[in-house]
Amino acid sequence: MARVPARSIVLIALLSLALVAAACVAYPLYVLRPFRHQGATELAVALAIIQIGPWLSALSAILCLLLATLAWPWLRGKVARALAVASVLVAAAGCGLSRVNVYELLFHPAGQPQFESADRAKLDPDEMVIAVQANGGSRAYPIREMAYHHVVNDTFAGAPIVATY
Secondary structure (H helix, E strand, O other), rough: OOOHEEEEEHHHHHHHHHHHHHHHHHHHHHHHOOOOOOOHHHHHHHHHHHHHHHHHHHHHHHHHHHHHHHHOOOOOOOOHHHHHHHHHHHHHHHHHHHOOOOOHHHHOOOOOOOOOOOOOOOOOOOOOOOEEEEEEEEEEEEHHHHHHEEEEEEEOOOEEEEEOO
16 A cells, blocks of 8 residues: 655645635535525535634634644645645635625615605616505615615604615
């Protein structure tokens, strides 16, 4: 049986740790992206990774940095050292990005909505809106604006409302 060089084992370990840290970001983004069907199991896994991802990616990044530092003298050649550095950078990026909730960045509520009367509004005749009617009044939230923000917090007819798309 052939013996695997220690350098190869170290590089495989570094790349594996980097992949774990990157997966803590990539898998939830893949599963939870808009307009995609999610199965119950993959959704549960993605939500679990969101919960443990920051800790798992931090552990992966620390181990990756420690292993690369300790193995640096054994890693001869530009390719091996470049792979070690790239692994540490990918693990560190995964560690940082797993702490960012991309969905809060994408789906943040619109600020205070501004309204005009229907005759002054600059809407195309066939433009779609989310309409709210209450107590004799009405409001319309254009879909083209809602497609970006997805949520509008407003007060209408004396009550707080949330329009969402």
